[in-house]
Amino acid sequence: MNVLHIHEFDIGGGAETVFNITRKNIFIENNYSGFISKNNLNKSDIDFKSYEKYNFMLKPFLYVFSINNFIKLNKFLRNNNIDIIHIHGFIGSLSSSILLAIRLHKKRKKIKIVQTLHDFHISCPNSLLFNFKKEVICEKCLGKKIKLKMLTTSCERRGYFYTLLKAIRSFVANNILNHKKIIDKFIAPSNLMKQKLIEDNIDEEKIFLLRNPIKLNEIKYEKKSDIITYYGRISKEKNIYFILDAFNEWKIKSNNNFKLFIIGDGDEKVNIQKYANNLKSNKDIIFYDFKGEKELFDILKDVKYLFMASKLYENAPMTLLEAISLNILPIVPDLGGMKETVKDVFQFGKIYEKNNIESFIKKIEELESEYSLELDKLIKRKAFLLENFGIEAYYKNLFNLYNELSN
Structure with a gap:
Protein backbone atom coordinates (compact mmCIF):
# COMPACT_ATOMS: atom_id res chain seq x y z
CA MET A 1 0.00 0.00 0.00
CA ASN A 2 1.31 3.45 -0.96
CA VAL A 3 0.16 6.39 1.16
CA LEU A 4 0.81 10.08 0.52
CA HIS A 5 0.61 12.28 3.62
CA ILE A 6 0.01 16.01 3.08
CA HIS A 7 0.28 18.86 5.57
CA GLU A 8 1.33 22.51 5.52
CA PHE A 9 4.49 22.29 7.64
CA ASP A 10 6.77 19.77 9.31
CA ILE A 11 7.45 21.86 12.44
CA GLY A 12 4.97 23.77 14.60
CA GLY A 13 2.34 22.78 17.13
CA GLY A 14 0.10 19.81 17.85
CA ALA A 15 -1.07 19.33 14.25
CA GLU A 16 2.54 19.04 13.07
CA THR A 17 3.31 16.54 15.83
CA VAL A 18 0.40 14.33 14.74
CA PHE A 19 1.36 14.70 11.07
CA ASN A 20 4.96 13.66 11.72
CA ILE A 21 3.81 10.60 13.68
CA THR A 22 1.22 9.68 11.04
CA ARG A 23 3.58 9.88 8.06
CA LYS A 24 5.93 7.33 9.67
CA ASN A 25 3.27 4.61 10.02
CA ILE A 26 5.20 1.37 10.50
CA PHE A 27 2.40 -0.76 9.01
CA ILE A 28 2.48 0.97 5.63
CA GLU A 29 4.72 -0.36 2.87
CA ASN A 30 5.51 3.02 1.32
CA ASN A 31 4.90 6.37 3.03
CA TYR A 32 5.33 9.55 1.00
CA SER A 33 5.09 13.06 2.41
CA GLY A 34 4.27 16.49 1.01
CA PHE A 35 4.84 19.56 3.17
CA ILE A 36 6.72 22.87 3.44
CA SER A 37 9.94 22.22 5.32
CA LYS A 38 10.81 24.83 7.92
CA ASN A 39 14.36 23.72 8.61
CA ASN A 40 15.30 21.67 5.53
CA LEU A 41 16.16 18.69 7.75
CA ASN A 42 13.00 16.75 6.99
CA LYS A 43 12.64 15.50 3.43
CA SER A 44 9.46 16.33 1.53
CA ASP A 45 8.60 14.32 -1.59
CA ILE A 46 6.73 17.33 -3.01
CA ASP A 47 8.30 20.77 -3.10
CA PHE A 48 5.29 22.75 -1.92
CA LYS A 49 5.57 26.53 -1.44
CA SER A 50 3.72 28.85 0.90
CA TYR A 51 1.97 31.97 -0.44
CA GLU A 52 4.16 33.88 2.02
CA LYS A 53 7.22 33.26 -0.18
CA TYR A 54 5.82 35.36 -3.03
CA ASN A 55 5.64 39.12 -3.53
CA PHE A 56 2.97 41.32 -2.01
CA MET A 57 0.86 41.55 -5.17
CA LEU A 58 0.60 37.77 -5.63
CA LYS A 59 0.00 36.77 -2.02
CA PRO A 60 -3.79 37.35 -1.91
CA PHE A 61 -4.36 35.22 -5.02
CA LEU A 62 -2.06 32.40 -3.89
CA TYR A 63 -3.71 32.46 -0.46
CA VAL A 64 -6.89 31.34 -2.21
CA PHE A 65 -5.37 29.15 -4.95
CA SER A 66 -1.72 28.25 -5.55
CA ILE A 67 -1.01 27.25 -9.16
CA ASN A 68 2.49 26.11 -8.14
CA ASN A 69 1.17 23.69 -5.52
CA PHE A 70 -1.49 22.41 -7.93
CA ILE A 71 1.15 21.65 -10.59
CA LYS A 72 3.54 20.03 -8.09
CA LEU A 73 0.90 17.72 -6.61
CA ASN A 74 -0.64 16.88 -9.98
CA LYS A 75 2.78 15.91 -11.34
CA PHE A 76 3.57 13.76 -8.30
CA LEU A 77 0.26 11.89 -8.54
CA ARG A 78 0.78 11.24 -12.25
CA ASN A 79 4.27 9.83 -11.65
CA ASN A 80 3.54 7.72 -8.56
CA ASN A 81 1.11 4.94 -7.84
CA ILE A 82 -0.71 6.20 -4.72
CA ASP A 83 -3.51 4.21 -3.05
CA ILE A 84 -4.41 6.55 -0.17
CA ILE A 85 -3.94 10.29 0.23
CA HIS A 86 -4.05 11.36 3.88
CA ILE A 87 -4.50 15.12 4.21
CA HIS A 88 -4.03 17.07 7.42
CA GLY A 89 -3.92 20.88 7.18
CA PHE A 90 -3.74 22.58 3.79
CA ILE A 91 -6.17 25.48 3.57
CA GLY A 92 -3.78 28.12 4.95
CA SER A 93 -0.40 27.75 3.27
CA LEU A 94 -0.94 25.14 0.54
CA SER A 95 -4.38 26.51 -0.48
CA SER A 96 -7.37 24.62 -1.89
CA SER A 97 -5.39 24.04 -5.09
CA ILE A 98 -4.46 20.60 -3.79
CA LEU A 99 -8.16 19.69 -3.80
CA LEU A 100 -8.36 20.31 -7.54
CA ALA A 101 -5.28 18.13 -8.19
CA ILE A 102 -6.77 15.33 -6.08
CA ARG A 103 -10.19 15.68 -7.65
CA LEU A 104 -8.72 15.35 -11.17
CA HIS A 105 -6.61 12.37 -10.10
CA LYS A 106 -9.64 10.58 -8.62
CA LYS A 107 -11.20 10.64 -12.07
CA ARG A 108 -8.16 8.88 -13.55
CA LYS A 109 -7.53 6.27 -10.88
CA LYS A 110 -9.21 4.47 -8.02
CA ILE A 111 -7.82 6.29 -5.00
CA LYS A 112 -9.21 7.06 -1.53
CA ILE A 113 -8.84 10.32 0.38
CA VAL A 114 -8.67 10.68 4.16
CA GLN A 115 -8.45 13.93 6.10
CA THR A 116 -7.58 14.44 9.76
CA LEU A 117 -9.22 17.65 10.94
CA HIS A 118 -7.08 19.57 13.41
CA ASP A 119 -9.34 22.63 13.27
CA PHE A 120 -12.83 23.54 12.03
CA HIS A 121 -11.89 25.05 8.64
CA ILE A 122 -14.36 22.88 6.73
CA SER A 123 -17.23 24.24 8.85
CA CYS A 124 -15.90 27.74 9.53
CA PRO A 125 -14.05 30.00 7.07
CA ASN A 126 -12.14 31.37 10.06
CA SER A 127 -11.14 27.79 10.98
CA LEU A 128 -11.77 27.98 14.73
CA LEU A 129 -15.49 28.71 15.22
CA PHE A 130 -14.34 31.92 16.87
CA ASN A 131 -14.92 35.63 16.27
CA PHE A 132 -11.55 37.25 16.95
CA LYS A 133 -13.02 40.75 16.81
CA LYS A 134 -15.53 40.06 19.60
CA GLU A 135 -13.41 37.32 21.22
CA VAL A 136 -16.35 34.92 21.45
CA ILE A 137 -17.22 31.52 20.02
CA CYS A 138 -19.13 31.90 16.76
CA GLU A 139 -21.10 29.24 14.85
CA LYS A 140 -22.93 31.47 12.38
CA CYS A 141 -21.54 29.61 9.35
CA LEU A 142 -22.00 26.13 10.83
CA GLY A 143 -24.54 24.15 8.79
CA LYS A 144 -24.69 26.73 6.00
CA LYS A 145 -23.96 25.55 2.46
CA ILE A 146 -22.48 28.93 1.52
CA LYS A 147 -20.46 30.29 4.43
CA LEU A 148 -20.41 34.03 3.92
CA LYS A 149 -21.83 35.25 7.24
CA MET A 150 -18.35 36.30 8.29
CA LEU A 151 -18.49 39.13 5.76
CA THR A 152 -20.96 40.92 8.02
CA THR A 153 -18.93 40.42 11.20
CA SER A 154 -15.27 40.86 10.13
CA CYS A 155 -14.30 38.05 12.50
CA GLU A 156 -10.71 37.53 11.28
CA ARG A 157 -8.06 38.77 13.70
CA ARG A 158 -6.20 40.78 11.02
CA GLY A 159 -9.25 42.74 9.85
CA TYR A 160 -11.71 42.89 6.98
CA PHE A 161 -9.26 42.23 4.12
CA TYR A 162 -8.35 38.81 5.49
CA THR A 163 -11.99 38.20 6.40
CA LEU A 164 -12.84 38.71 2.73
CA LEU A 165 -9.97 36.46 1.59
CA LYS A 166 -11.05 33.67 3.93
CA ALA A 167 -14.65 33.93 2.77
CA ILE A 168 -13.52 33.62 -0.87
CA ARG A 169 -11.16 30.79 0.04
CA SER A 170 -13.99 28.92 1.77
CA PHE A 171 -16.32 29.42 -1.21
CA VAL A 172 -13.71 28.07 -3.63
CA ALA A 173 -12.95 25.01 -1.48
CA ASN A 174 -16.49 24.12 -0.44
CA ASN A 175 -18.73 25.35 -3.24
CA ILE A 176 -16.57 25.14 -6.36
CA LEU A 177 -14.20 22.26 -5.61
CA ASN A 178 -16.64 20.36 -3.33
CA HIS A 179 -14.22 19.65 -0.50
CA LYS A 180 -16.71 17.45 1.37
CA LYS A 181 -17.30 15.21 -1.65
CA ILE A 182 -13.60 14.76 -2.42
CA ILE A 183 -12.89 13.32 1.04
CA ASP A 184 -13.92 9.69 1.54
CA LYS A 185 -13.43 9.68 5.31
CA PHE A 186 -12.94 12.51 7.80
CA ILE A 187 -10.93 11.67 10.90
CA ALA A 188 -12.22 13.50 13.97
CA PRO A 189 -9.78 13.49 16.92
CA SER A 190 -12.59 14.33 19.36
CA ASN A 191 -16.32 13.85 19.85
CA LEU A 192 -16.57 17.64 19.74
CA MET A 193 -15.20 17.66 16.18
CA LYS A 194 -17.44 14.77 15.19
CA GLN A 195 -20.53 16.57 16.48
CA LYS A 196 -19.65 19.82 14.70
CA LEU A 197 -19.15 17.92 11.42
CA ILE A 198 -22.57 16.33 11.80
CA GLU A 199 -24.07 19.77 12.51
CA ASP A 200 -22.39 20.91 9.30
CA ASN A 201 -24.38 18.27 7.38
CA ILE A 202 -21.64 15.68 6.94
CA ASP A 203 -22.97 12.11 7.09
CA GLU A 204 -21.96 10.43 10.36
CA GLU A 205 -20.88 7.32 8.43
CA LYS A 206 -18.27 9.45 6.72
CA ILE A 207 -16.66 10.38 10.07
CA PHE A 208 -14.11 8.21 11.87
CA LEU A 209 -13.36 9.04 15.50
CA LEU A 210 -9.64 8.54 16.11
CA ARG A 211 -8.02 10.40 18.96
CA ASN A 212 -4.57 11.88 18.58
CA PRO A 213 -1.75 9.50 19.49
CA ILE A 214 -0.27 9.73 22.96
CA LYS A 215 3.51 9.60 23.06
CA LEU A 216 4.05 8.65 26.67
CA ASN A 217 7.30 9.55 28.37
CA GLU A 218 8.12 6.61 30.60
CA ILE A 219 10.76 8.45 32.65
CA LYS A 220 9.52 8.72 36.22
CA TYR A 221 9.73 12.13 37.83
CA GLU A 222 9.24 11.41 41.49
CA LYS A 223 9.79 14.89 42.86
CA LYS A 224 7.70 17.82 41.67
CA SER A 225 8.12 21.48 42.55
CA ASP A 226 5.39 24.01 43.28
Whole structure:
Protein backbone atom coordinates (compact mmCIF):
# COMPACT_ATOMS: atom_id res chain seq x y z
CA MET A 1 0.00 0.00 0.00
CA ASN A 2 1.31 3.45 -0.96
CA VAL A 3 0.16 6.39 1.16
CA LEU A 4 0.81 10.08 0.52
CA HIS A 5 0.61 12.28 3.62
CA ILE A 6 0.01 16.01 3.08
CA HIS A 7 0.28 18.86 5.57
CA GLU A 8 1.33 22.51 5.52
CA PHE A 9 4.49 22.29 7.64
CA ASP A 10 6.77 19.77 9.31
CA ILE A 11 7.45 21.86 12.44
CA GLY A 12 4.97 23.77 14.60
CA GLY A 13 2.34 22.78 17.13
CA GLY A 14 0.10 19.81 17.85
CA ALA A 15 -1.07 19.33 14.25
CA GLU A 16 2.54 19.04 13.07
CA THR A 17 3.31 16.54 15.83
CA VAL A 18 0.40 14.33 14.74
CA PHE A 19 1.36 14.70 11.07
CA ASN A 20 4.96 13.66 11.72
CA ILE A 21 3.81 10.60 13.68
CA THR A 22 1.22 9.68 11.04
CA ARG A 23 3.58 9.88 8.06
CA LYS A 24 5.93 7.33 9.67
CA ASN A 25 3.27 4.61 10.02
CA ILE A 26 5.20 1.37 10.50
CA PHE A 27 2.40 -0.76 9.01
CA ILE A 28 2.48 0.97 5.63
CA GLU A 29 4.72 -0.36 2.87
CA ASN A 30 5.51 3.02 1.32
CA ASN A 31 4.90 6.37 3.03
CA TYR A 32 5.33 9.55 1.00
CA SER A 33 5.09 13.06 2.41
CA GLY A 34 4.27 16.49 1.01
CA PHE A 35 4.84 19.56 3.17
CA ILE A 36 6.72 22.87 3.44
CA SER A 37 9.94 22.22 5.32
CA LYS A 38 10.81 24.83 7.92
CA ASN A 39 14.36 23.72 8.61
CA ASN A 40 15.30 21.67 5.53
CA LEU A 41 16.16 18.69 7.75
CA ASN A 42 13.00 16.75 6.99
CA LYS A 43 12.64 15.50 3.43
CA SER A 44 9.46 16.33 1.53
CA ASP A 45 8.60 14.32 -1.59
CA ILE A 46 6.73 17.33 -3.01
CA ASP A 47 8.30 20.77 -3.10
CA PHE A 48 5.29 22.75 -1.92
CA LYS A 49 5.57 26.53 -1.44
CA SER A 50 3.72 28.85 0.90
CA TYR A 51 1.97 31.97 -0.44
CA GLU A 52 4.16 33.88 2.02
CA LYS A 53 7.22 33.26 -0.18
CA TYR A 54 5.82 35.36 -3.03
CA ASN A 55 5.64 39.12 -3.53
CA PHE A 56 2.97 41.32 -2.01
CA MET A 57 0.86 41.55 -5.17
CA LEU A 58 0.60 37.77 -5.63
CA LYS A 59 0.00 36.77 -2.02
CA PRO A 60 -3.79 37.35 -1.91
CA PHE A 61 -4.36 35.22 -5.02
CA LEU A 62 -2.06 32.40 -3.89
CA TYR A 63 -3.71 32.46 -0.46
CA VAL A 64 -6.89 31.34 -2.21
CA PHE A 65 -5.37 29.15 -4.95
CA SER A 66 -1.72 28.25 -5.55
CA ILE A 67 -1.01 27.25 -9.16
CA ASN A 68 2.49 26.11 -8.14
CA ASN A 69 1.17 23.69 -5.52
CA PHE A 70 -1.49 22.41 -7.93
CA ILE A 71 1.15 21.65 -10.59
CA LYS A 72 3.54 20.03 -8.09
CA LEU A 73 0.90 17.72 -6.61
CA ASN A 74 -0.64 16.88 -9.98
CA LYS A 75 2.78 15.91 -11.34
CA PHE A 76 3.57 13.76 -8.30
CA LEU A 77 0.26 11.89 -8.54
CA ARG A 78 0.78 11.24 -12.25
CA ASN A 79 4.27 9.83 -11.65
CA ASN A 80 3.54 7.72 -8.56
CA ASN A 81 1.11 4.94 -7.84
CA ILE A 82 -0.71 6.20 -4.72
CA ASP A 83 -3.51 4.21 -3.05
CA ILE A 84 -4.41 6.55 -0.17
CA ILE A 85 -3.94 10.29 0.23
CA HIS A 86 -4.05 11.36 3.88
CA ILE A 87 -4.50 15.12 4.21
CA HIS A 88 -4.03 17.07 7.42
CA GLY A 89 -3.92 20.88 7.18
CA PHE A 90 -3.74 22.58 3.79
CA ILE A 91 -6.17 25.48 3.57
CA GLY A 92 -3.78 28.12 4.95
CA SER A 93 -0.40 27.75 3.27
CA LEU A 94 -0.94 25.14 0.54
CA SER A 95 -4.38 26.51 -0.48
CA SER A 96 -7.37 24.62 -1.89
CA SER A 97 -5.39 24.04 -5.09
CA ILE A 98 -4.46 20.60 -3.79
CA LEU A 99 -8.16 19.69 -3.80
CA LEU A 100 -8.36 20.31 -7.54
CA ALA A 101 -5.28 18.13 -8.19
CA ILE A 102 -6.77 15.33 -6.08
CA ARG A 103 -10.19 15.68 -7.65
CA LEU A 104 -8.72 15.35 -11.17
CA HIS A 105 -6.61 12.37 -10.10
CA LYS A 106 -9.64 10.58 -8.62
CA LYS A 107 -11.20 10.64 -12.07
CA ARG A 108 -8.16 8.88 -13.55
CA LYS A 109 -7.53 6.27 -10.88
CA LYS A 110 -9.21 4.47 -8.02
CA ILE A 111 -7.82 6.29 -5.00
CA LYS A 112 -9.21 7.06 -1.53
CA ILE A 113 -8.84 10.32 0.38
CA VAL A 114 -8.67 10.68 4.16
CA GLN A 115 -8.45 13.93 6.10
CA THR A 116 -7.58 14.44 9.76
CA LEU A 117 -9.22 17.65 10.94
CA HIS A 118 -7.08 19.57 13.41
CA ASP A 119 -9.34 22.63 13.27
CA PHE A 120 -12.83 23.54 12.03
CA HIS A 121 -11.89 25.05 8.64
CA ILE A 122 -14.36 22.88 6.73
CA SER A 123 -17.23 24.24 8.85
CA CYS A 124 -15.90 27.74 9.53
CA PRO A 125 -14.05 30.00 7.07
CA ASN A 126 -12.14 31.37 10.06
CA SER A 127 -11.14 27.79 10.98
CA LEU A 128 -11.77 27.98 14.73
CA LEU A 129 -15.49 28.71 15.22
CA PHE A 130 -14.34 31.92 16.87
CA ASN A 131 -14.92 35.63 16.27
CA PHE A 132 -11.55 37.25 16.95
CA LYS A 133 -13.02 40.75 16.81
CA LYS A 134 -15.53 40.06 19.60
CA GLU A 135 -13.41 37.32 21.22
CA VAL A 136 -16.35 34.92 21.45
CA ILE A 137 -17.22 31.52 20.02
CA CYS A 138 -19.13 31.90 16.76
CA GLU A 139 -21.10 29.24 14.85
CA LYS A 140 -22.93 31.47 12.38
CA CYS A 141 -21.54 29.61 9.35
CA LEU A 142 -22.00 26.13 10.83
CA GLY A 143 -24.54 24.15 8.79
CA LYS A 144 -24.69 26.73 6.00
CA LYS A 145 -23.96 25.55 2.46
CA ILE A 146 -22.48 28.93 1.52
CA LYS A 147 -20.46 30.29 4.43
CA LEU A 148 -20.41 34.03 3.92
CA LYS A 149 -21.83 35.25 7.24
CA MET A 150 -18.35 36.30 8.29
CA LEU A 151 -18.49 39.13 5.76
CA THR A 152 -20.96 40.92 8.02
CA THR A 153 -18.93 40.42 11.20
CA SER A 154 -15.27 40.86 10.13
CA CYS A 155 -14.30 38.05 12.50
CA GLU A 156 -10.71 37.53 11.28
CA ARG A 157 -8.06 38.77 13.70
CA ARG A 158 -6.20 40.78 11.02
CA GLY A 159 -9.25 42.74 9.85
CA TYR A 160 -11.71 42.89 6.98
CA PHE A 161 -9.26 42.23 4.12
CA TYR A 162 -8.35 38.81 5.49
CA THR A 163 -11.99 38.20 6.40
CA LEU A 164 -12.84 38.71 2.73
CA LEU A 165 -9.97 36.46 1.59
CA LYS A 166 -11.05 33.67 3.93
CA ALA A 167 -14.65 33.93 2.77
CA ILE A 168 -13.52 33.62 -0.87
CA ARG A 169 -11.16 30.79 0.04
CA SER A 170 -13.99 28.92 1.77
CA PHE A 171 -16.32 29.42 -1.21
CA VAL A 172 -13.71 28.07 -3.63
CA ALA A 173 -12.95 25.01 -1.48
CA ASN A 174 -16.49 24.12 -0.44
CA ASN A 175 -18.73 25.35 -3.24
CA ILE A 176 -16.57 25.14 -6.36
CA LEU A 177 -14.20 22.26 -5.61
CA ASN A 178 -16.64 20.36 -3.33
CA HIS A 179 -14.22 19.65 -0.50
CA LYS A 180 -16.71 17.45 1.37
CA LYS A 181 -17.30 15.21 -1.65
CA ILE A 182 -13.60 14.76 -2.42
CA ILE A 183 -12.89 13.32 1.04
CA ASP A 184 -13.92 9.69 1.54
CA LYS A 185 -13.43 9.68 5.31
CA PHE A 186 -12.94 12.51 7.80
CA ILE A 187 -10.93 11.67 10.90
CA ALA A 188 -12.22 13.50 13.97
CA PRO A 189 -9.78 13.49 16.92
CA SER A 190 -12.59 14.33 19.36
CA ASN A 191 -16.32 13.85 19.85
CA LEU A 192 -16.57 17.64 19.74
CA MET A 193 -15.20 17.66 16.18
CA LYS A 194 -17.44 14.77 15.19
CA GLN A 195 -20.53 16.57 16.48
CA LYS A 196 -19.65 19.82 14.70
CA LEU A 197 -19.15 17.92 11.42
CA ILE A 198 -22.57 16.33 11.80
CA GLU A 199 -24.07 19.77 12.51
CA ASP A 200 -22.39 20.91 9.30
CA ASN A 201 -24.38 18.27 7.38
CA ILE A 202 -21.64 15.68 6.94
CA ASP A 203 -22.97 12.11 7.09
CA GLU A 204 -21.96 10.43 10.36
CA GLU A 205 -20.88 7.32 8.43
CA LYS A 206 -18.27 9.45 6.72
CA ILE A 207 -16.66 10.38 10.07
CA PHE A 208 -14.11 8.21 11.87
CA LEU A 209 -13.36 9.04 15.50
CA LEU A 210 -9.64 8.54 16.11
CA ARG A 211 -8.02 10.40 18.96
CA ASN A 212 -4.57 11.88 18.58
CA PRO A 213 -1.75 9.50 19.49
CA ILE A 214 -0.27 9.73 22.96
CA LYS A 215 3.51 9.60 23.06
CA LEU A 216 4.05 8.65 26.67
CA ASN A 217 7.30 9.55 28.37
CA GLU A 218 8.12 6.61 30.60
CA ILE A 219 10.76 8.45 32.65
CA LYS A 220 9.52 8.72 36.22
CA TYR A 221 9.73 12.13 37.83
CA GLU A 222 9.24 11.41 41.49
CA LYS A 223 9.79 14.89 42.86
CA LYS A 224 7.70 17.82 41.67
CA SER A 225 8.12 21.48 42.55
CA ASP A 226 5.39 24.01 43.28
CA ILE A 227 5.07 25.14 39.68
CA ILE A 228 2.02 25.66 37.49
CA THR A 229 2.48 26.29 33.77
CA TYR A 230 0.93 27.37 30.52
CA TYR A 231 2.85 26.62 27.34
CA GLY A 232 1.90 27.23 23.75
CA ARG A 233 1.00 30.19 21.58
CA ILE A 234 0.92 33.57 23.37
CA SER A 235 -2.20 35.14 21.86
CA LYS A 236 -5.42 36.73 23.08
CA GLU A 237 -7.69 33.77 22.41
CA LYS A 238 -5.56 31.58 24.69
CA ASN A 239 -6.83 33.76 27.56
CA ILE A 240 -3.48 34.18 29.28
CA TYR A 241 -4.64 37.37 30.98
CA PHE A 242 -7.12 35.20 32.88
CA ILE A 243 -4.32 32.76 33.78
CA LEU A 244 -2.28 35.64 35.21
CA ASP A 245 -5.23 37.11 37.14
CA ALA A 246 -6.30 33.74 38.51
CA PHE A 247 -2.76 32.84 39.58
CA ASN A 248 -2.30 36.26 41.19
CA GLU A 249 -5.57 36.01 43.12
CA TRP A 250 -4.75 32.49 44.25
CA LYS A 251 -1.33 33.61 45.49
CA ILE A 252 -2.82 36.50 47.45
CA LYS A 253 -5.59 34.40 48.92
CA SER A 254 -3.54 31.37 49.97
CA ASN A 255 -0.06 32.91 50.33
CA ASN A 256 1.46 29.83 48.66
CA ASN A 257 4.94 29.28 47.22
CA PHE A 258 3.89 28.45 43.67
CA LYS A 259 5.53 29.89 40.58
CA LEU A 260 3.87 30.30 37.19
CA PHE A 261 5.82 29.45 34.02
CA ILE A 262 4.57 30.97 30.75
CA ILE A 263 6.38 29.23 27.88
CA GLY A 264 6.06 30.19 24.23
CA ASP A 265 5.94 33.04 21.74
CA GLY A 266 3.22 35.00 19.98
CA ASP A 267 1.92 38.40 18.96
CA GLU A 268 0.59 39.18 22.44
CA LYS A 269 3.71 38.27 24.41
CA VAL A 270 5.04 41.80 24.98
CA ASN A 271 1.66 43.00 26.27
CA ILE A 272 1.30 39.90 28.45
CA GLN A 273 4.70 40.52 30.02
CA LYS A 274 3.87 44.17 30.74
CA TYR A 275 0.59 43.12 32.34
CA ALA A 276 2.33 40.49 34.49
CA ASN A 277 4.89 43.04 35.71
CA ASN A 278 2.10 45.09 37.31
CA LEU A 279 0.71 42.19 39.31
CA LYS A 280 1.50 41.72 42.98
CA SER A 281 2.85 38.22 42.26
CA ASN A 282 5.05 39.33 39.37
CA LYS A 283 8.25 37.92 40.91
CA ASP A 284 6.72 34.44 40.79
CA ILE A 285 5.74 34.70 37.10
CA ILE A 286 8.53 33.54 34.81
CA PHE A 287 8.52 33.77 31.02
CA TYR A 288 10.38 31.49 28.62
CA ASP A 289 10.72 31.74 24.86
CA PHE A 290 9.51 28.93 22.59
CA LYS A 291 11.46 25.72 23.22
CA GLY A 292 12.05 22.58 21.22
CA GLU A 293 10.75 19.34 22.70
CA LYS A 294 13.94 18.36 24.56
CA GLU A 295 14.43 21.80 26.16
CA LEU A 296 10.70 22.12 26.88
CA PHE A 297 10.48 18.75 28.61
CA ASP A 298 13.56 19.58 30.65
CA ILE A 299 11.74 22.64 32.02
CA LEU A 300 8.44 20.82 32.46
CA LYS A 301 9.80 17.79 34.32
CA ASP A 302 9.50 19.60 37.68
CA VAL A 303 6.06 21.12 37.00
CA LYS A 304 3.02 20.00 38.99
CA TYR A 305 0.08 21.44 37.04
CA LEU A 306 -0.83 22.49 33.51
CA PHE A 307 -3.23 25.45 33.43
CA MET A 308 -5.33 26.01 30.30
CA ALA A 309 -7.90 28.78 29.87
CA SER A 310 -8.50 29.10 26.12
CA LYS A 311 -11.56 30.97 24.86
CA LEU A 312 -11.60 28.61 21.87
CA TYR A 313 -13.19 25.18 21.76
CA GLU A 314 -9.76 23.56 21.18
CA ASN A 315 -10.23 20.34 19.23
CA ALA A 316 -7.91 17.79 20.85
CA PRO A 317 -5.00 19.62 22.54
CA MET A 318 -1.66 17.83 22.17
CA THR A 319 -0.47 20.01 25.07
CA LEU A 320 -2.56 17.90 27.43
CA LEU A 321 -1.13 14.65 26.10
CA GLU A 322 2.43 15.91 26.42
CA ALA A 323 1.78 17.13 29.96
CA ILE A 324 0.46 13.85 31.34
CA SER A 325 3.41 12.02 29.82
CA LEU A 326 5.50 14.05 32.29
CA ASN A 327 3.13 13.35 35.19
CA ILE A 328 1.73 16.89 35.08
CA LEU A 329 -1.88 17.13 36.25
CA PRO A 330 -4.23 19.25 34.12
CA ILE A 331 -6.65 21.95 35.22
CA VAL A 332 -8.82 23.17 32.33
CA PRO A 333 -12.04 25.13 31.66
CA ASP A 334 -15.37 23.40 31.01
CA LEU A 335 -15.11 23.97 27.27
CA GLY A 336 -14.65 21.93 24.11
CA GLY A 337 -11.84 19.46 23.62
CA MET A 338 -10.12 20.52 26.86
CA LYS A 339 -13.05 19.38 28.98
CA GLU A 340 -13.62 16.27 26.84
CA THR A 341 -10.01 15.14 27.09
CA VAL A 342 -9.76 15.54 30.86
CA LYS A 343 -13.23 14.19 31.67
CA ASP A 344 -13.65 11.35 29.17
CA VAL A 345 -10.14 10.31 28.17
CA PHE A 346 -7.92 11.03 31.19
CA GLN A 347 -10.46 10.75 34.02
CA PHE A 348 -8.15 12.66 36.33
CA GLY A 349 -7.30 16.34 36.82
CA LYS A 350 -9.79 19.15 37.41
CA ILE A 351 -12.29 21.16 35.36
CA TYR A 352 -13.28 24.66 36.43
CA GLU A 353 -15.98 27.04 35.25
CA LYS A 354 -14.52 29.06 32.38
CA ASN A 355 -13.47 32.65 33.16
CA ASN A 356 -14.35 32.16 36.83
CA ILE A 357 -11.41 32.86 39.13
CA GLU A 358 -13.18 31.57 42.24
CA SER A 359 -13.94 28.30 40.48
CA PHE A 360 -10.31 27.99 39.45
CA ILE A 361 -9.08 28.63 42.97
CA LYS A 362 -11.48 26.03 44.34
CA LYS A 363 -10.30 23.40 41.86
CA ILE A 364 -6.59 24.11 42.25
CA GLU A 365 -6.98 23.88 46.02
CA GLU A 366 -8.71 20.53 45.53
CA LEU A 367 -5.80 19.37 43.38
CA GLU A 368 -3.35 20.40 46.08
CA SER A 369 -5.26 18.61 48.85
CA GLU A 370 -5.77 15.50 46.68
CA TYR A 371 -2.44 15.61 44.87
CA SER A 372 -1.21 12.12 45.77
CA LEU A 373 -4.57 10.60 44.85
CA GLU A 374 -4.80 12.41 41.50
CA LEU A 375 -1.18 11.61 40.64
CA ASP A 376 -1.83 7.96 41.44
CA LYS A 377 -4.83 8.03 39.08
CA LEU A 378 -2.61 9.46 36.34
CA ILE A 379 0.11 6.85 36.78
CA LYS A 380 -2.36 3.94 36.87
CA ARG A 381 -4.26 5.29 33.86
CA LYS A 382 -1.11 5.50 31.72
CA ALA A 383 -1.17 1.78 30.85
CA PHE A 384 -4.75 2.07 29.57
CA LEU A 385 -3.99 5.24 27.64
CA LEU A 386 -0.92 3.69 26.03
CA GLU A 387 -2.84 0.57 25.00
CA ASN A 388 -5.79 2.46 23.53
CA PHE A 389 -4.31 5.78 22.40
CA GLY A 390 -0.59 5.06 22.06
CA ILE A 391 1.27 5.44 18.77
CA GLU A 392 1.14 1.75 17.82
CA ALA A 393 -2.61 1.57 18.48
CA TYR A 394 -3.01 4.74 16.40
CA TYR A 395 -1.04 3.19 13.51
CA LYS A 396 -3.13 0.01 13.61
CA ASN A 397 -6.39 1.94 13.56
CA LEU A 398 -5.20 4.00 10.60
CA PHE A 399 -3.99 0.91 8.73
CA ASN A 400 -7.37 -0.78 9.24
CA LEU A 401 -9.14 2.34 8.00
CA TYR A 402 -6.93 2.52 4.90
CA ASN A 403 -7.58 -1.17 4.16
CA GLU A 404 -11.33 -0.77 4.63
CA LEU A 405 -11.40 2.14 2.19
CA SER A 406 -9.16 0.42 -0.35
CA ASN A 407 -11.27 -2.71 -0.38
